[in-house]
Amino acid sequence: MKIFLFVFAATVFEAVGDAVVRIALNHPSLPARIGLFVVGGTLLTLYGTSLNLAPVEFAAVTGMYIATLFVVFQLTNYVIFRTAPTPAVVVGGTLIVTGGLIVSLWK
Template sequence: MILRTLGILVLASVLEVGGDALVRIGLHSYGYPLAAGAFALFAYGILVNQSGVDFNRLMGIYIAIFFVVSQVISLVLFKQVPDDRIILGGGFIVAGGLLILLMT
């Protein structure tokens, strides 16, 4: 169950961060990226709520996964390298997500 939930959360975060990136791109070019971003964000909302995990635990774990995925997409699509403050703060976010995940 935990691997299935983590898989759903990783896919959901890719949809959310990717959807937001598409909206950002679409705001400058209009058309398909904007529509694709809206669709991806809608799909994220449906997917993330399919898990049977309590909402508060789900979101706590999800935020840690979201942070990691957002840094990867930011680096790949926008060539933005995280600085030391983002890495340090993100370390706390990931540590909190792991604490929520492992303390059940």
């Protein structure tokens, strides 16, 4: 569970950081744009730090990370940009999550 929390925190930082940078790229106000880039950059730094502090080799959690990242990116995209996943994304995402579970749990 401890490892999942590191991975989950990393994916949240990455997805939200990416969304903030995306918003910054198109923001009309230069001071706000700079502030958003700082916030986005900080979140992306926290993503890298969290993932690298996980008490396990990254290769061992790659499946869990990719599956969690897909779900968190879709949730972030919906919450921040109000964009629901298309049927193709849902079907493809189901395959991603299934593959992530296989990689993570297959002994």
